[in-house]
Amino acid sequence: MGVDEISKMEEGIGTSSSFESKDDGTLCASASFVSTTQKVIAEVIGTYFIIFAGCGSVVVNKIYGSVTFPGICVTWGLIVMVMVYSVGHISGGHFxxxxxITFAIFRDFPYWQVPLYIAAQMMGSILASGTLSLVFDVTPDAxxxxxxxxxxxxxxxxxxxxTFLLMFVISGVATDNRAIGELAGIAVGMTIMLNVFVAGPVSGASMNPARSIGPAVVRHVYKGLWVYIVGPLIGAIAGAFAYNLIRFTDKPLRELTKSSSFLRSISKNSPSSG
Structure with a gap:
């Protein structure tokens, strides 16, 4: 390295050996690969612990009877909330x-990452289901x-x-920039808890194909499995569509209230005005 190059480095001027993007895009491609890998790993870990804790509470309750049905509902809500706050800022916290799939359909997520995310979610669910099968003596009744x-x-x-309700809430807290993002985990977790309370005794309150496919693959129980693939897909797409129908604007509320009141902004945009 010559004196000129050293002086350029001291002055903060980039050289051919500095970490800049090259014409062939190698560094950019590498950064994108690393970022995507981190997201996929986050989805595996997040889904793993959601299934481990949620399904684990079901197993423990059926074997030992110490969790109770309300405890199962609370466990599902809490673990989803915890994982959203833990890795949501990395992968988006889909699980x-x-x-x-719904985010991709409504252009809130790149299509090319969909197979990677689904594979990660399935892997997390299968690994968690396998762990529960190894740790507990899971009988057909359990x-x-x-x-x-x-x-x-x-x-x-x-x-x-x-699932309509779940995706409706997710669309509100995750895709609308007027929402309070810090409350996303609480809103989603509480929605899941409420759904399990209502639907748990009837369908098991899956709302998630990965949640149902993982245990089915590990335990070889496929009765009615299609219900938990088709139902959540239809519900999620319908829920996101419904929220997009009632979305007032993409502008945050603070921007709407800068020059006039919110009610005045609504009146200006209503068909009857002017």
């Missing part, structure tokens, strides 16, 4: 193929997957409705 207690149609309708 759910239905959420990932199965921690989701099986319709009534008809498949009844569970399908329930899954569509509760």
């Amino acid at each position: 759910n193929p239905a959420v990932t 199965y921690f997957g989701t099986v319709p207690t009534g008809s498949n149609l009844q569970s399908l309708v329930i899954e569509i409705i509760i």
